Amino acid sequence: MPSVIVLDKLAQEGLDMLEAAPGITYEVITGLKGEELREALNRFDGAICRSGVKITPESLEGNRQLKAVVRAGVGTDNIDKAAATRAGIVVMNTPAGNTLSTAEHTVALMLALSRNVAPAYQSLIEGRWDRGKFMGTQVAGKTLGVIGLGRIGLAVAERAQGLEMNILGYDPFMTEERAQSLGIELVKTVDEILPRIDYLTVHTPLTEETRNLVDMEQLEIIKPGARLINCARGGIYNEAALAAGLESGKLAGVALDVYPEEPCTENPLFGMPGVVCTPHLGASTEEAQTSVATEAVELLTAFLTTGAIRHA
Numbered sequence: 131m132p133s134v135i136v137l138d139k140l141a142q143e144g145l146d147m148l149e150a151a152p153g154i155t156y157e158v159i160t161g162l163k164g165e166e167l168r169e170a171l172n173r174f175d176g177a178i179c180r181s182g183v184k185i186t187p188e189s190l191e192g193n194r195q196l197k198a199v200v201r202a203g204v205g206t207d208n209i210d211k212a213a214a215t216r217a218g219i220v221v222m223n224t225p226a227g228n229t230l231s232t233a234e235h236t237v238a239l240m241l242a243l244s245r246n247v248a249p250a251y252q253s254l255i256e257g258r259w260d261r262g263k264f265m266g267t268q269v270a271g272k273t274l275g276v277i278g279l280g281r282i283g284l285a286v287a288e289r290a291q292g293l294e295m296n297i298l299g300y301d302p303f304m305t306e307e308r309a310q311s312l313g314i315e316l317v318k319t320v321d322e323i324l325p326r327i328d329y330l331t332v333h334t335p336l337t338e339e340t341r342n343l344v345d346m347e348q349l350e351i352i353k354p355g356a357r358l359i360n361c362a363r364g365g366i367y368n369e370a371a372l373a374a375g376l377e378s379g380k381l382a383g384v385a386l387d388v389y390p391e392e393p394c395t396e397n398p399l400f401g402m403p404g405v406v407c408t409p410h411l412g413a414s415t416e417e418a419q420t421s422v423a424t425e426a427v428e429l430l431t432a433f434l435t436t437g438a439i440r441h442a
């Protein structure tokens with residue numbers, strides 16, 4: 131009988147599906163690392179995780195039992211895929227379930243930056259009625275640069291168009307025709323986008339190509355007063371460059387949901403004027419969590435019972 135380990139907190143709907151899956155047994159064991167994780171992974175046929183657990187080469191060492199890991203979410207960067215492949219373990223993800231929630235969070239942060247929502251509330255609860263201090267900026271008529279026009283990037287672009295923003299997009303995989311049909315002006319390089327945007331958002335994985343995509347050099351050419359948002363992966367913007375840009379006044383604002391190391395409770399950007407940060411909440415909605423959990427269970431149970439592989 132195939133057995134499944136759930137390594138991170140999973141929406142109840144997913145657990146209910148596991149409970150009801152004929153011929154599957156499962157256990158939820160969260161917070162595992164080191165030897166405990168290695169030993170646990172060696173006792174199950176399949177695993178479901180979110181981003182909390184880190185599946186490293188060490189955690190798969192000597193594994194003879196595990197056949198598949200499904201990430202309930204998009205990014206599989208917490209799973210060492212090369213080590214999994216060497217051990218014959220299939221890695222799958224659920225790329226669609228988070229799309230709308232992450233796009234909405236991006237828009238929420240963009241608007242929060244524009245209207246000083248976080249510092250205005252902070253000042254109010256500290257007993258001040260500072261109406262004059264929090265002059266904002268309208269997003270209508272402004273230009274949003276979207277780097278990465280996949281599911282989430284496009285959902286952000288569509289929502290921003292609803293706010294009457296102009297969209298400049300960069301994505302080497304997007305054709306000119308498709309961009310045009312979506313009302314997006316496609317540019318050929320990141321450098322081309324930077325001098326022209328009022329807001330910038332990134333929706334790419336973190337890779338060697340995207341790490342430090344906005345660094346000190348890019349700061350030189352970015353439009354003065356730009357506001358930058360990152361709900362994708364920490365490290366795409368160089369945080370030291372962001373801090374320098376805010377200090378010099380070149381950047382008007384920075385909103386981050388993601389960090390190079392997570393959990394992240396200390397960061398030089400936290401508390402800087404013009405910064406609003408959240409603790410990786412992009413996918414934290416009931417809808418997204420239900421969707422990624424149920425899709426992850428579907429993928430894993432299908433694989434364990436029929437060998438079918440999707441989103442590998």
Ligand code: MLT
Binds near residue numbers: 202203204205228
């Ligand atoms: C993802 O990759 O699915 C998102 O960043 C959300 C998450 O890590 O939970």
